[in-house]
Amino acid sequence: MNKEYLYSDIAGRIAAQIRNGLFKAGDKLPSVRSLCQEHHVSMNTAKRVYWELESQSLIESKPQSGYFVSNLSYLRLALPEVSRPSIEASNEEPDELIANVFTNMGNDQLTLFSIGAPSGGLLPVAKLRKEIVLATRELREAGTEYESLPGNKKLRNAVATRSLGWGGNLTENDLVSTSGGMNALFLGLMAVGKPGDTVAVESPCFPGIFQLAISLGLKVLELPTHPTQGIEIDALKRVLPLIDICLLVPNFNTPLGSCMPDERKEEVVSLLSEHGIPLIEDDIYGDLYFGTQRPKCCKSFDTTGNVLWCGSVSKTLAPGYRVGWIAPGRYMDRVLKLKLAHSISSTSIVQEAVGNFFKTGKYERHVRQLRWTLQSNYQNYVNAVAEYFPEGTKTSRPQGGLALWVELPNDIDTTQLYNQALKSQISIAPGRMFTLQNQFQNCMRLCIGLPWNDSLKMKLKHIGNLAKAMTNGRH
Numbered sequence: 211m212n213k214e215y216l217y218s219d220i221a222g223r224i225a226a227q228i229r230n231g232l233f234k235a236g237d238k239l240p241s242v243r244s245l246c247q248e249h250h251v252s253m254n255t256a257k258r259v260y261w262e263l264e265s266q267s268l269i270e271s272k273p274q275s276g277y278f279v280s281n282l283s284y285l286r287l288a289l290p291e292v293s294r295p296s297i298e299a300s301n302e303e304p305d306e307l308i309a310n311v312f313t314n315m316g317n318d319q320l321t322l323f324s325i326g327a328p329s330g331g332l333l334p335v336a337k338l339r340k341e342i343v344l345a346t347r348e349l350r351e352a353g354t355e356y357e358s359l360p361g362n363k364k365l366r367n368a369v370a371t372r373s374l375g376w377g378g379n380l381t382e383n384d385l386v387s388t389s390g391g392m393n394a395l396f397l398g399l400m401a402v403g404k405p406g407d408t409v410a411v412e413s414p415c416f417p418g419i420f421q422l423a424i425s426l427g428l429k430v431l432e433l434p435t436h437p438t439q440g441i442e443i444d445a446l447k448r449v450l451p452l453i454d455i456c457l458l459v460p461n462f463n464t465p466l467g468s469c470m471p472d473e474r475k476e477e478v479v480s481l482l483s484e485h486g487i488p489l490i491e492d493d494i495y496g497d498l499y500f501g502t503q504r505p506k507c508c509k510s511f512d513t514t515g516n517v518l519w520c521g522s523v524s525k526t527l528a529p530g531y532r533v534g535w536i537a538p539g540r541y542m543d544r545v546l547k548l549k550l551a552h553s554i555s556s557t558s559i560v561q562e563a564v565g566n567f568f569k570t571g572k573y574e575r576h577v578r579q580l581r582w583t584l585q586s587n588y589q590n591y592v593n594a595v596a597e598y599f600p601e602g603t604k605t606s607r608p609q610g611g612l613a614l615w616v617e618l619p620n621d622i623d624t625t626q627l628y629n630q631a632l633k634s635q636i637s638i639a640p641g642r643m644f645t646l647q648n649q650f651q652n653c654m655r656l657c658i659g660l661p662w663n664d665s666l667k668m669k670l671k672h673i674g675n676l677a678k679a680m681t682n683g684r685h
Contacts, residue, residue, distance in 0.1 A: 217255050218502035221262040239277040288604045290617045295413040295432035300646040308417045314637045324637040326612050327529045328659035334576050345562035353558040361387025361556040364565030377510035387556045390532035391494045391522035398518040401544040402488040407454035414644030437606050440470035461505050462495035465615045465655035467608020476511040483516040490518045499610040500585045515539030531560045587658040598674030614656045622680050624654040630676050
């Protein structure tokens with residue numbers, strides 16, 4: 211085992227023990243010297259383990275005393291239950307609430323807890339501006355010509371190279387560039403489905419997936435989903451005769467932030483391949499992990515080309531650039547034909563710029579800082595929820611991504627809470643947006659991608675006070 215993996219492995223095991231309650235808040239951890247002896251590692255490796263756990267806010271050091279488990283608010287708040295949607299597939303239009311909430315997108319007069327993207331203040335805007343200028347110089351005819359059908363070669367090569375880190379082992383020829391992540395999902399669904407087919411998704415699920423599926427004439431079947439581990443495999447097995455496609459966000463899905471364990475990913479891939487059901491994997495949040503290493507993807511276990519792996523930089527680097535990609539496996543020819551019919555070519559300049567950003571190492575440096583910020587934000591948000599929200603509030607425990615799922619007491623309707631908060635220029639995402647069924651009315655998603663400050667904390671306090679007023683008014 212190499213040193214890099216060894217430190218990550220030890221830190222990951224201790225982190226799991228803390229999250230599972232084996233170590234309690236305030237417990238003293240073994241000394242650095244003891245850690246060296248127990249794991250047969252150097253002092254530098256042992257120190258790095260504790261530095262990593264400190265960066266995740268899981269432990270804190272006390273001068274002359276050692277390392278102690280932090281007082282983690284998220285361990286004081288209960289975890290939401292596994293969702294239990296009906297197994298009936300639906301093709302009803304999503305609630306108009308979705309349109310109302312997303313109409314707020316780009317409104318700089320509002321505090322947008324409702325939009326699941328990093329704030330511009332967390333993005334390397336000046337560096338990206340330079341990359342755009344450089345791209346116009348490097349591309350033939352300043353990028354005004356049509357790009358090749360598969361898309362920008364530099365971008366595809368960079369994405370393929372990065373896939374080696376999570377076991378994808380892709381080449382640039384396995385990839386097709388797209389106009390953002392939703393366009394990748396669109397091409398995937400068009401390639402493997404037809405009107406009347408049923409697609410299985412997580413519940414709760416990103417509203418855009420519902421809208422996309424229904425616009426293509428598909429029916430949607432929502433699967434029971436664990437708040438930290440993703441869909442329930444037994445539930446998937448029971449509905450296999452009812453579904454034609456499966457579309458999952460295994461790594462840090464929104465709104466729960468759950469991460470499917472590797473063994474579950476492998477089982478899902480094998481199960482769907484065995485039954486001839488294509489799996490569209492949305493890996494848009496995979497780079498935003500809070501742990502020590504990027505999680506594997508379902509594509510890592512794909513030996514038959516049955517997984518269509520989709521990604522983009524919309525949640526990590528530049529939402530407005532609309533740069534994404536798909537590795538469609540054995541459906542490559544269909545995806546290329548669809549891309550030709552729907553868009554002819556990709557946008558050369560922005561894809562070249564993003565490709566350069568990857569190749570020069572700037573992306574990795576940026577996303578490392580972004581991960582640290584989001585993890586810190588998550589802790590700050592949960593502290594505020596624990597302090598200001600009604601008693602009985604539950605929260606998810608995201609292991610990465612941009613979302614915090616908050617479950618309020620049953621008598622609070624978050625659609626009403628949304629309308630109340632909007633009067634104070636605050637926008638939240640009510641839980642009813644994340645399902646086609648009659649559930650999650652007392653839940654909401656908060657985006658943790660906003661720069662943390664006292665003002666943001668006070669706005670969370672205001673949401674909590676509004677929620678308290680709603681529950682008090684019913685007693």
